[in-house]
Amino acid sequence: MxxxxxxxxxxxxxxAEIKPERRKPGRTAVGLAAExxxxxVEDAGLTKDQVNGLIxxxxxxxxxxxxxxxxxxxxxxxxxxQMGGSGATSLTVAAAAVATGLADNVLVIVxxxxxxxxxxxxxxxxxxxxxxxxxxxxxxxxxxYEYAQIATRYQHLYNLSDEDRxxxxxxxxxxxxxxxxxxxxxxxxxxxxxxxxxxxxxxxxLLECVMPCIGGAAVIVSAxxxxxxxxxxxxxxxxxxxxxxxxxxxxxxxxxxxxxxxKVSAERAxxxxxxxxxxMDIAQIYDCYTIAIICEFEDAGFAPKGEGGxxxxxxxxxxxxxxxxxxxxxxxxxxxxxxxxxxxxxxEGVRQMMGRGEGRxxxxxxxxxFINNNGGGLSVxxxxxxxxxxx
Amino acid sequence: MAEQELxxxxxxxxxxxxxxxxxxxxxxxxVQYCEGCDKLVWYPREICPDCWTMEGIxxxxxxxxxxxxxxxxxxxxxxxxxxxRVPYVYGVxxxxxxxxxxxxxxxxxxxxxxxxxxxxxxxxxxxxxTIVQFKPAS
Numbered sequence: 361m362x363x364x365x366x367x368x369x370x371x372x373x374x375x376a377e378i379k380p381e382r383r384k385p386g387r388t389a390v391g392l393a394a395e396x397x398x399x400x401v402e403d404a405g406l407t408k409d410q411v412n413g414l415i416x417x418x419x420x421x422x423x424x425x426x427x428x429x430x431x432x433x434x435x436x437x438x439x440x441x442q443m444g445g446s447g448a449t450s451l452t453v454a455a456a457a458v459a460t461g462l463a464d465n466v467l468v469i470v471x472x473x474x475x476x477x478x479x480x481x482x483x484x485x486x487x488x489x490x491x492x493x494x495x496x497x498x499x500x501x502x503x504x505y506e507y508a509q510i511a512t513r514y515q516h517l518y519n520l521s522d523e524d525r526x527x528x529x530x531x532x533x534x535x536x537x538x539x540x541x542x543x544x545x546x547x548x549x550x551x552x553x554x555x556x557x558x559x560x561x562x563x564x565x566l567l568e569c570v571m572p573c574i575g576g577a578a579v580i581v582s583a584x585x586x587x588x589x590x591x592x593x594x595x596x597x598x599x600x601x602x603x604x605x606x607x608x609x610x611x612x613x614x615x616x617x618x619x620x621x622x623k624v625s626a627e628r629a630x631x632x633x634x635x636x637x638x639x640m641d642i643a644q645i646y647d648c649y650t651i652a653i654i655c656e657f658e659d660a661g662f663a664p665k666g667e668g669g670x671x672x673x674x675x676x677x678x679x680x681x682x683x684x685x686x687x688x689x690x691x692x693x694x695x696x697x698x699x700x701x702x703x704x705x706x707x708e709g710v711r712q713m714m715g716r717g718e719g720r721x722x723x724x725x726x727x728x729x730f731i732n733n734n735g736g737g738l739s740v741x742x743x744x745x746x747x748x749x750x751x
Numbered sequence: 752m753a754e755q756e757l758x759x760x761x762x763x764x765x766x767x768x769x770x771x772x773x774x775x776x777x778x779x780x781x782v783q784y785c786e787g788c789d790k791l792v793w794y795p796r797e798i799c800p801d802c803w804t805m806e807g808i809x810x811x812x813x814x815x816x817x818x819x820x821x822x823x824x825x826x827x828x829x830x831x832x833x834x835x836r837v838p839y840v841y842g843v844x845x846x847x848x849x850x851x852x853x854x855x856x857x858x859x860x861x862x863x864x865x866x867x868x869x870x871x872x873x874x875x876x877x878x879x880x881t882i883v884q885f886k887p888a889s
Contacts, residue, residue, distance in 0.1 A: 487765040493794055495760045496882050497841055497855040498833035500825045505841055508823035516821070516865035562824035562860075612843050612853050617821065 368750035370455035371594035374404025380575035380695030389473030413463025443735030447703030448742035471576020472698025508561035524669030536689025538720035543695035575697030599745035601628025622659035637661035644705035702733035793850035815871030
């Protein structure tokens with residue numbers, strides 16, 4: 361690993377989020393992104409003219425088109441597409457930009473729309489992998505079948521019970537009861553409720569799979585020593601790691617589909633920060649499916665491999681607990697606004713570190729937070745370590 | 752939509768993969784082989800992912816025998832033709848020669864278990880397309 365480091369070079373000064381909902385009649389992706397831009401810049405304490413960097417991940421809209429739509433003339437801008445990992449990855453790209461002086465204040469926006477949640481709207485290649493080797497075998501919709509196959513193999517190797525697998529979903533549902541913006545707010549659920557929901561792809565039940573929604577989130581990233589403009593306490597980026605070691609559909613060709621590239625991305629993030637998993641006070645970890653968060657949690661070093669499900673069953677990971685995880689309800693209970701689903705973990709980490717968690721603020725002091733975004737069937741991972749200060 | 756109007760999705764091909772699809776029509780399973788690395792490669796590429804040769808890649812017939820590495824039972828399909836056939840088994844097969852392939856698994860849903868022995872079975876979809884799937888080894 362290089363001696364050069366992003367540690368403490370950048371900070372997040374503000375955020376905005378749009379409530380995820382199944383439908384938002386009349387709303388367009390660029391309209392949602394514009395709302396996020398306006399609210400986020402205002403939250404950070406900036407004016408439009410002070411934003412000179414832009415990163416977007418908006419369905420069917422390029423960052424260049426969107427800059428014009430917003431009336432922005434950024435000196436540095438990018439589209440970032442790392443599937444579900446786009447939010448956390450964008451943070452690292454923005455941090456690198458402000459650390460090297462390419463831009464001063466970078467607005468990062470990730471959202472979904474009624475026309476699609478992920479990517480820039482490109483169609484699969486007509487002679488690509490999916491068309492040639494997958495389509496004629498009848499895969500299920502979304503990524504259900506991919507994560508179901510990971511779960512099958514995982515249970516074969518580690519003997520995970522259904523009850524232990526869904527425990528994290530139960531606790532996140534409890535978190536969602538304190539978040540009025542969550543799609544499952546007002547609808548508590550027990551392990552039995554989840555296990556008795558319809559089987560969609562064995563062994564995964566409906567309530568172990570994310571609810572596709574329309575929404576999104578945004579943050580402002582600035583150089584760590586130039587955040588005095590903001591009324592918010594800055595949240596510093598102390599560590600970051602991005603890794604991919606398999607393609608899409610990633611699981612088929614990975615040496616062990618139950619071990620994700622989080623092993624690499626988290627190790628790099630912790631090494632950059634000079635911290636360990638045990639130093640973290642809270643974690644926001646991508647949970648498109650129950651099995652996904654179990655694998656990521658283990659591979660980041662929070663539980664031994666093969667014991668993540670049992671770990672959640674014996675620890676309180678609600679906002680009231682010893683080690684809060686996915687305090688917004690996780691995507692399973694908050695809803696997944698396409699790639700904005702990953703961004704929801706980033707924003708929730710910032711929100712908690714700023715002490716703005718309202719009814720779901722963690723019942724403990726928070727000095728360090730771990731964030732993980734995952735995409736493409738555990739094929740791309742982005743890990744972040746946030747700090748209240750830079751020591 | 753009535754069932755007779757639905758059509759099973761068929762694969763597609765390109766210049767690189769034409770030999771694979773020609774082989775399946777003859778009920779043979781072939782995968783790429785890199786001479787320099789002495790390794791089999793699946794899925795087909797224009798470059799060897801190990802040594803990056805773009806020259807020494809050829810096609811080799813494999814046994815079609817292997818193990819069911821993992822699977823799921825699809826109970827909600829993405830495609831309407833398949834939706835009328837749920838539940839069915841879909842999985843990843845590890846060939847005895849090494850490579851893993853995505854495939855439909857022709858067995859009862861309750862019979863699928865990880866690492867069970869499987870063998871290739873060829874299904875002629877129409878005059879143009881034959882796909883390889885797997886079933887429990889006899």
